[in-house]
Amino acid sequence: MASVQEVLAVLESSGFERLPKPLTIVGTEFDFEAAVRGTETSHDLVVIATDAVAPRRLRRLVAGLARSLDLASSRRPVSLVVLGELAPADRIELERYARVLPIASAKAEIADIEDAVAVLLPLNLPNADLVHGGDPLNEVLAALGTLKSTSDHIALVNAAADGPDAVRETLRRYANEGAGWTDEGTSSDE
Numbered sequence: 001m002a003s004v005q006e007v008l009a010v011l012e013s014s015g016f017e018r019l020p021k022p023l024t025i026v027g028t029e030f031d032f033e034a035a036v037r038g039t040e041t042s043h044d045l046v047v048i049a050t051d052a053v054a055p056r057r058l059r060r061l062v063a064g065l066a067r068s069l070d071l072a073s074s075r076r077p078v079s080l081v082v083l084g085e086l087a088p089a090d091r092i093e094l095e096r097y098a099r100v101l102p103i104a105s106a107k108a109e110i111a112d113i114e115d116a117v118a119v120l121l122p123l124n125l126p127n128a129d130l131v132h133g134g135d136p137l138n139e140v141l142a143a144l145g146t147l148k149s150t151s152d153h154i155a156l157v158n159a160a161a162d163g164p165d166a167v168r169e170t171l172r173r174y175a176n177e178g179a180g181w182t183d184e185g186t187s188s189d190e
Contacts, residue, residue, distance in 0.1 A: 007081055008048070014042075014120070018034065034048040051082065059090065081102075081103065082100060
């Protein structure tokens with residue numbers, strides 16, 4: 001099973017700050033295995049417990065913590081990371097007071113921990129400088145190649161810049177020309 005220290009390491013590497021033990025809120029002490037708080041983009045208070053704590057005691061701790069935070073007029077959301085098994089009924093009860101993030105795997109790796117607490121971690125977006133892309137219309141023309149780019153292809157691609165209705169109208173005119181029809185719907189041979 002993942003250790004409390006491994007969970008703390010993942011959270012601290014993402015900008016969370018470890019809080020002293022026992023966690024004290026408005027003079028009341030809460031004996032969780034560990035607690036951290038978000039410092040930058042996250043404002044979560046994250047408490048960590050193991051399945052060594054009896055479910056009834058854990059429910060009381062979390063409920064008491066929620067009440068104490070209310071008394072302190074705290075706006076911090078509470079997340080509870082539970083290491084080990086958690087019965088569905090216990091989870092439902094705990095979710096009344098906190099976001100519950102269980103790590104039940106007996107062989108949890110760092111990646112498993114990161115997956116379990118992903119909702120708390122910042123998103124890793126690709127660097128905009130590394131994302132290459134040109135004008136989509138030029139990309140389509142390049143994909144068609146110079147041998148296949150007829151004036152009709154170019155007209156359709158250029159119409160795409162004006163939206164789907166313009167493409168439909170250009171395609172309609174192209175089909176009508178091929179059929180020998182005029183815009184009035186009659187044949188040009190008549």
